[in-house]
Amino acid sequence: MELNNSTILITGGTSGIGLEFVKQLTEKGANIIITGRSLDRLKETKKKFPKVHIFQSDVSIPQDIEQLYKSVTQQFPELNIIINNAGIMRNLNLRDTSIVLENITQEIETNLSGVIRVNHQFLPHLKTKTSAAIVNISSGLAFLPFPLSPVYSATKSGVHAYSKVLRLQLKKTNVKVFEIAPPLTETTLMNAFTNDIDKESAGPAMKVEKMVAIAIKGITNDKLEIKPGMSKALYFMGRIAPKFFLNLMDKTLEKAKRKKEKVNLIS
8 A cells, every 4th residue: 555645634643653653654755634632732743743734523523524524525635545543541440330321432432433434424535546545443452352441442342343344345446444453552542551550560562653663564565454563462362262361361450450559558
């Protein structure tokens, strides 16, 4: 897949993996459009990368997606690649009955419904291009869920399944469907892992620069499923003995939580 001269829309492009995509793809000469909920953060990104085009938009709101489509396709009819990166992650105790129904599905609206809606809205446009692609960001947790983040893990499993079927349904079109499943990566999203446990117990995290470089290389080489670092191991663990490894992870996390609570009590 040619990226150098492509026009690429990146959702959630103001931080973490999305921002690193902006940096590395800009260096390759791609024309970059980014979205985000915070106008201030969009403006900050624009200062760092003056050639980037910004649109304030929330992928969890269908009306925002509709307006984004109208604005982007009118101003950038050459758009041919979408990177669905916007996402949120929370540690949730499902026994906590104080969580209201509207709140408990936040991740579904952004991480899964947002991806599906953005693709559905832009697909007719992408199909008019000689070369086009959809890049969905899932997670290594799509293959083996993280016990502290049940809804997040479920959304990423959903993105994985959806990507496979979308690729199948678009096989006779010019739109390629890529899935990138990042491992634990050094971004602000990593805070969800370390709120209840220490960083050491969360396991080794991949540098965001390295993760995105691997992803870009995979897309360039038409590798449709990209599993950097530990994601490949999670994929195999989820296939070989998912119950065993999930229980092992749960026990390890419980031990790490008790350790952190003990440290906090002493301090």
